[in-house]
Amino acid sequence: MGKIVAFTNKKGGVGKTxxxxxxxxxxxxxxxKTLLVDxxxxxxxxxxxxxSKGALKKSVYNVLIEDDSVSANTLPTQVQNLDILxxxxxxxxxxxxxxxxxxxxxxxxxxxxxxxxxxxYIFIDCPPSLGLLTIxxxxxxxxxxxxxQSEYFAMEGISQLMNTFKLVQQRLNPHLQIEGxxxxxYDSRALISKQIASEIKKxxxxxxxxxxxxxxxRLAEAxxxxxxxxLYDPKCVGARAYRALTEEFLSKQKNK
Numbered sequence: 001m002g003k004i005v006a007f008t009n010k011k012g013g014v015g016k017t018x019x020x021x022x023x024x025x026x027x028x029x030x031x032x033k034t035l036l037v038d039x040x041x042x043x044x045x046x047x048x049x050x051x052s053k054g055a056l057k058k059s060v061y062n063v064l065i066e067d068d069s070v071s072a073n074t075l076p077t078q079v080q081n082l083d084i085l086x087x088x089x090x091x092x093x094x095x096x097x098x099x100x101x102x103x104x105x106x107x108x109x110x111x112x113x114x115x116x117x118x119x120x121y122i123f124i125d126c127p128p129s130l131g132l133l134t135i136x137x138x139x140x141x142x143x144x145x146x147x148x149q150s151e152y153f154a155m156e157g158i159s160q161l162m163n164t165f166k167l168v169q170q171r172l173n174p175h176l177q178i179e180g181x182x183x184x185x186y187d188s189r190a191l192i193s194k195q196i197a198s199e200i201k202k203x204x205x206x207x208x209x210x211x212x213x214x215x216x217x218r219l220a221e222a223x224x225x226x227x228x229x230x231l232y233d234p235k236c237v238g239a240r241a242y243r244a245l246t247e248e249f250l251s252k253q254k255n256k
Contacts, residue, residue, distance in 0.1 A: 002035075002119035003253070004112060005179055006141040010157045012128035014149040015184030015213060017044040018223070019242075020125040023145075025228035026246035028082035032120040035074065036084045039064075039108070039133045041094065043087035045125040049077045050226030051086055059088040063111050064136070065097045070115045079228065083119075095131045104132060105172055109140035130164045138168045143179035148200055150186045150193040150212075155203070178204075180252070182245060184213040211245040214238065 007020040017040065024036040038045040039060055043053035053059075058075060062068035063085065074083045098104050112122060124137040138144065144165070148154045169176050181204045187193045201208050213219075219238025222229040229239040 002033075002116045002122050003143070004116065004122045004124065004141045006124040006126055006134075006137040006144045007147065008126040008134060008137065008144050008161070009146055009148065010128060010130050010134075010161050011149075011153070014128075014154075015147045016128065017048065017125050018219065019145065019147045019182060019184060019213070019245075020123050021045050021048045021223070022219075022228050022230065022239075022242040023246050023249065024082055024121070024123045025079050025230050026243050027121050027123075027250070028079045029230060030246065030250065032081065032250070033118065034082050035115070035119045035122045036077075036082065037108075037112070037122060037124045037137075038084065038087040039091070039094075039137055040087060040125055040127040041091040041133075042127070043089075043091065044223065046084065046086040046088070047226065048223035048228065049079075049082075049084055049086075051075070051084070053086065053088045056086055056088040058086065059090060060085050061088060061090040061094055064094055064107050064133075065090075065101070070111050074115075078231065095133055098132050098136070105135050105139050108136040112140050130161065135164075135168060135172070138165070138176055139172045141173070141176060143177040145179045146181045147184045147213075148181055150183050150196045150200075154196050155199060158203070178207050180209050180249070181207050182209045182211070182213060186212045186214050188214065209245060209248055211241060211248050213241045213245065216241075 027034045058073040126134045126137045216238030218233040218236035222232035
């Protein structure tokens with residue numbers, strides 16, 4: 001049975017989608033059958049894998065709101081072993097539409113369970129909020145990965161995120177765990193980056209991944225070309241960092 005991991009942070013611009021897309025791509029490259037689910041209405045994960053969200057008829061919206069199947073809306077990507085359940089423009093209103101659905105927190109879980117056996121990993125790219133779409137992801141997931149930017153406001157909102165996380169554990173998904181925390185956009189030249197990284201380590205302790213993702217121009221450019229960094233520039237420092245992070249992630253799975 002495939003493992004479901006939600007990539008989440010209530011703060012935007014922290015490298016959440018970049019981490020979800022590139023870890024999914026490297027998992028696929030390492031031979032793991034992987035599904036990336038884009039439930040962020042911005043559709044950045046969809047765009048980053050070369051799809052135009054404005055042109056798509058198939059999407060996660062059909063699954064959440066129109067009771068369609070995951071399989072009917074999944075698309076293959078340019079990366080072998082990697083599929084995507086994309087977002088399109090319809091998803092913009094989904095947080096409102098889903099309010100009126102029965103068992104609204106369980107919709108994504110119920111549908112992903114039907115395809116879980118077809119994948120080694122299912123990664124969910126969550127919106128930068130703690131609304132119903134994110135709650136759906138957490139209820140469906142076995143664990144969450146939290147990307148944190150190594151900047152001054154990195155820890156802002158973490159207490160609220162953790163409080164909501166605990167509520168979901170208590171009321172909706174008692175098996176939900178923190179898979180890990182990854183430091184992103186790290187600038188080794190900046191003292192503040194080192195200080196914030198130290199604070200993050202104190203707070204999350206053994207949940208913090210050893211691999212740190214640096215600031216990297218090629219990494220930032222890749223989504224605009226519709227491809228993960230492993231295809232855009234596999235030798236850049238950002239690509240090497242995400243490859244190493246994925247290796248660390250997979251290595252920890254063997255020990256569980």
